[in-house]
Amino acid sequence: MDYLENIPFDELQEGQTAEYVKTVSADDIKLFAIISGDTNPLHLDEEYAKTTRFGRCIAHGSICGIIVSAAVATKLPGPGAIYAAQEMKFKKPVYPGDTITAKLTLIEKKRKANIILIDCVMTNQHGETVFTGVSTAVAPSEKIRVKVAELPKVTLL
């Protein structure tokens, strides 16, 4: 059984870092289209994608938005964080099969209301920056350790 553990506000330090790695599969992109309703063929139809400036299918840009939120929710500060705001810039396309490394850095701890600002830079397996952004969250006051939720098995037909 896996657990998620947080870093409470008092233990957080400016400059603290964390990493979160995610490989974006072709199935992730299909599921993203299903959840969001964004059925643009650029993300799903290889023949169509060849006719565009990208030359092949790319992931939806906001796949990086869900990676940064998962990184904040599971790593820095982790469970109990309340996600308040996010700024983000999409720098380069993410392709199916790319492995994205999100590096988080705690850039500011505000005295008031446990608010923290977290910088995020994501790079692909070639070292290219694909995303930059800043998250605003309310950090948890208490230590929390929770069992990760069991996930269903997904079949795509």
Add this chain to the structure above:
Amino acid sequence: MDYLENIPFDELQEGQTAEYVKTVSADDIKLFAIISGDTNPLHLDEEYAKTTRFGRCIAHGSICGIIVSAAVATKLPGPGAIYAAQEMKFKKPVYPGDTITAKLTLIEKKRKANIILIDCVMTNQHGETVFTGVSTAVAPSEKIRVKVAELPKVTLL
């Protein structure tokens, strides 16, 4: 067969609006956890969620991030848009079963490089604002009409 059609830069007008509606199901939340890797039990384990300030499971905050990106990519301006940046604020939790209406308003057309700014306000079925944000995109120059991609059927076990 359904099609997606865009509004090219020259046809866009400041003040122009569009709507995008999405009902967030419990299965959407499970799929979101699978794609993102955010397996916090707050989103998936009703018993655990009862012990939190929310009282029941809530969607991951950034589900609203993927709704706004889908709205921009399919409605205003639609296919061919290049998603450059997004600012967003999460105002209230989204619960499984909530129907979210995203209202987009084109707030600025820059002369340079076809850049447009799009404001988004999302409300739930009770009329409460759950999300506000501003998208930055490069609008397409040409009229585009594309077949929507066929999506696989998903089974969760």
